[in-house]
Amino acid sequence: MRLAAEALSGERGGEVIFSGTSFAVACGEALLVTGPNGAGKTTLLRILAGLLRPAAGRLALDGGGEEWPDVGPACHYLGHFNAMKTALTVEENLVFWQRFLGQARMTVSEALEAVGLEDIEHLPFGYLSTGQRRRAAIARLLISYRPVWLLDEPTAGLDRASEGRFGQLMRGHLREGGMIVAATHLPLGLEGAGELRMGEEAT
Numbered sequence: 405m406r407l408a409a410e411a412l413s414g415e416r417g418g419e420v421i422f423s424g425t426s427f428a429v430a431c432g433e434a435l436l437v438t439g440p441n442g443a444g445k446t447t448l449l450r451i452l453a454g455l456l457r458p459a460a461g462r463l464a465l466d467g468g469g470e471e472w473p474d475v476g477p478a479c480h481y482l483g484h485f486n487a488m489k490t491a492l493t494v495e496e497n498l499v500f501w502q503r504f505l506g507q508a509r510m511t512v513s514e515a516l517e518a519v520g521l522e523d524i525e526h527l528p529f530g531y532l533s534t535g536q537r538r539r540a541a542i543a544r545l546l547i548s549y550r551p552v553w554l555l556d557e558p559t560a561g562l563d564r565a566s567e568g569r570f571g572q573l574m575r576g577h578l579r580e581g582g583m584i585v586a587a588t589h590l591p592l593g594l595e596g597a598g599e600l601r602m603g604e605e606a607t
């Protein structure tokens with residue numbers, strides 16, 4: 405399987421944010437999307453997730469077969485907002501997502517253990533600290549299988565230990581033949597990852 409973008413353009417509010425962007429990510433590979441604030445990293449990830457239309461260009465998941473014919477449905481999208489209901493408990497949120505996404509991979513308890521949140525699964529999501537919210541959202545990547553993980557500044561708000569644990573989870577996903585496209589200002593501990601630089605670096 406291979407995620408391929410050719411001459412992609414992204415627009416926001418009628419303004420072209422980036423154009424002529426091409427890259428390919430194969431199974432087991434990661435691509436780090438870097439660049440200054442406003443360069444279009446989030447816009448690119450949202451296009452890959454199918455949440456925005458590209459203004460031009462081609463996007464495909466080659467070799468996805470009948471199971472993954474399109475890019476969007478083959479992706480987990482971890483955006484700036486964590487996509488959880490604040491009034492539901494951590495466990496209720498994840499049970500909802502697993503039913504919605506299907507393709508169960510880990511149980512909710514296993515995923516919570518993997519992100520170190522097993523003791524607070526009963527708390528409403530809205531009570532969680534910033535880093536705990538991020539960890540609960542990361543657990544969403546584990547409960548249902550998707551070959552492509554789209555991660556927008558995934559380690560923002562994580563403490564050192566959580567960052568290390570998340571690094572292991574990402575490397576595990578790649579070892580199992582998954583793909584990662586991550587917008588980040590920080591190193592993610594993914595050796596050998598490719599880099600897509602967007603916009604002009606600030607001087």
Ligand SMILES: Nc1ncnc2c1ncn2[C@@H]1O[C@H](COP(=O)(O)OP(=O)(O)OP(=O)(O)O)[C@@H](O)[C@H]1O
Pocket residue numbers: 416417421439440441442443444445446447448587
């Ligand atoms: N709905 C919108 N309408 C108009 N402009 C928008 C809209 N959403 C985003 N933009 C603009 O698009 C540009 C790209 O934004 P984007 O969030 O993709 O940047 P980014 O590279 O992810 O930045 P950061 O590093 O700050 O997260 C920015 O200039 C932003 O102000």
